[in-house]
Amino acid sequence: MLEFSLAPRKDEMIEALCKILSIESVKSAPQGNMPYGKGVFDALIKTLNIAEKLDFDSVNFYSHLGYVEYGDGDEIFGIVTHLDVVPAGDGWTVPPFAGTVKDGRIYGRGAIDDKGPAIAALFALSAVKENCISLNKRVRIIFGCDEESGWSDMDFYKKNGGEIPAMAISPDAEFPIINAEKGLLQLRAVKKTYSAEGEGLTVESLQAGERVNVVPAVCTCKITGNIKAVRQMIELFNEDSPVKITDREEEGGLVLTAHGVSAHGSKPEEGKNALSFMILFLNTLPLRKNAVSDAIYELAEYIGMQTDGTHLGIAARDESGALSLNLGYFRTTEEGVEAGIDIRYPIHTDKEKVLSAIRSRMKELSIEEVFSRPPHFVPEDSPLVAGLKQAYEEVTGEKAYCMTMGGATYARAFPNSVAFGALFPGQQGTEHQADEYIEIDSLLKTADIIANAILVLCK
Structure with missing residues (x-):
């Protein structure tokens, strides 16, 4: 004593x-x-x-x-x-x-x-x-x-x-x-840049987060095209969203910003993911096809606002708790786009099955394992x-x-x-x-x- x-x-x-x-x-x-x-x-x-x-x-x-x-x-x-x-x-x-x-x-x-x-x-x-x-x-x-x-x-x-x-x-x-x-599994989702195709609004850049194991509190996006229509959609989105989007004009386009609440990546439900909310908004817009829009639509479909991996087919639970998923960062460069995904899976869940399920659904983005630790x-x-x-x-x-x-x-x-x-x-x-x-x-x-x-x- x-x-x-x-x-x-x-x-x-x-x-x-x-x-x-x-x-x-x-x-x-x-x-x-x-x-x-x-x-x-x-x-x-x-x-x-x-x-x-x-x-x-x-x-x-x-x-x-x-x-x-x-x-x-x-x-x-x-x-x-x-x-x-x-x-x-x-x-x-x-x-x-x-x-x-x-x-x-x-x-x-x-x-x-x-x-x-x-x-x-x-x-x-x-x-x-x-x-x-x-x-x-x-x-x-x-x-x-x-x-x-x-x-x-x-x-x-x-x-x-x-x-x-x-x-x-x-x-x-x-x-x-x-x-x-x-178990801990951190992934990188990537796609190379290619020439934009079709008509619609163009997402020139999308940036959020610095570390995959942190819920991003801020997300910015530059979009060009019909500015008036975008602003009208922002007004509609902000009526019901707990995370608001603001905008300002810049060089013929709009720079959009979402302010959420940060949290540890192992407890994504305790934060408000600014990146997820921005993707949710952009998913409602007619975007011109390019690497950024491909990533936006795919992440919106298979992750969206979820933090348990249901749409990816990886939701799991045992006596150690439920699987959690955090969309930790997104960045655009001249080479392409990259997003970071942090997954914490229950002690009786198989990592390879989690990876296989994600890759079987995500076709636009290439999924790379960056770091992992077993339970x-x-x-x-x-x-x-x-x-x-x-x-x-x-x-x-x-x-x-x-x-x-x-x-x-x-x-x-x-x-x-x-x-x-x-x-x-x-x-x-x-x-x-x-x-x-x-x-x-x-x-x-x-x-x-x-x-x-x-x-x-x-x-």
């Missing part, structure tokens, strides 16, 4: 978190020894510097990730976090990369996903070390750098001699315990889960239970690993959304729970 609290270190933890929240650690082009770009590298170095000031020996693992460690023994108990973040996006009322403290919260991109939990874990281990508690395992906190864009950091770690934890947690989801994660499951009666239940209940006084999620955390990077925190039951998740934040009280309580988990599983 935990005999200390992280509460006295509140100001120290807030200061540390704000320092790394102020770094725009969005993956960018590699530079020298910075495989994920300067922003991610700076966040890694800053975090390792904070760890060293807490009297840890830090390891920079070839700038793909870093880690700190405390304890003794042959086995490792891993706490796997990440410092990279998705782009800020639109709709913020505070600076996304400043670390703004107000009303009992710390705001910033990465506050809950996953810089806040990373700081909580670091200070939890620091408190264990400060209290001179002997451990029979080495507790290793891993600071990943490519969680949002492909997990190449974990692949690099495994291929280059990184030790595999005997058990691990990833504080990148919700409490109490997530012991099952759905992940750890039995509820395992020593890891039993220990985490005890640790959670002792700190919170509330009953611990297991859940399934559609999100993909680093828990699935290692066999005996589960997601553990950092959102508490009933709290709103703001990951991948504007004004992302973590409650200060939750930051401290998460640190206490992780510290207690270390004691339960490693003392």
Whole structure:
């Protein structure tokens, strides 16, 4: 049982978190020894510097990730976090990369996903070390750098001699315990440009979203032709649509903009997909045939406003929940069009059958698999889960239970690993959304729970 609290270190933890929240650690082009770009590298170095000031020996693992460690023994108990973040996006009322403290919260991109939990874990281990508690395992906190864009950091770690934890947690989801994660499948739908054919309105460009695992909050489209008729259709559309379309004239055409609400791609139903609403509108117009219109009509027919894949023939559900689908981005270039589709499928669903069903329906767009992860499951009666239940209940006084999620955390990077925190039951998740934040009280309580988990599983 935990005999200390992280509460006295509140100001120290807030200061540390704000320092790394102020770094725009969005993956960018590699530079020298910075495989994920300067922003991610700076966040890694800053975090390792904070760890060293807490009297840890830090390891920079070839700038793909870093880690700190405390304890003794042959086995490792891993706490796997990440410092990279998705782009800020639109709709913020505070600076996304400043670390703004107000009303009992710390705001910033990465506050809950996953810089806040990373700081909580670091200070939890620091408190264990400060209290001179002997451990029979080495507790290793891993600071990943490519969680949002492909997990190449974990692949690099495994291929280059990184030790595999005997058990691990990833504080990148919700409490109490997530012991099952759905399968992850990310697709690219593409079509090459060709000369426009026939009559009608011409969609010159359509742009929305930056990451496939984020519900796009803004979509813009340039359309030429009968401007008056388009504006009349916009008025009709806006009468009943929860997402409105605005327009402005530009170079002989109209630029249309839809403003929705962002959300995590694993929970598309919690957002309002600006891209889907724009496609729904454009689908009502007589469009001149080109690569863009082909994509619009096909996406409208087989995805539309659905987030469960029914029209694609891939809807599925089991004890782990239902399949979810997010239309994450759309972009037009001189070469053609490209759209991104993020799918989270139940643990008993076959990925190849999902792919086959999509390809059998979509004929205009070529479907390419970009990234995938199989479902992940750890039995509820395992020593890891039993220990985490005890640790959670002792700190919170509330009953611990297991859940399934559609999100993909680093828990699935290692066999005996589960997601553990950092959102508490009933709290709103703001990951991948504007004004992302973590409650200060939750930051401290998460640190206490992780510290207690270390004691339960490693003392």
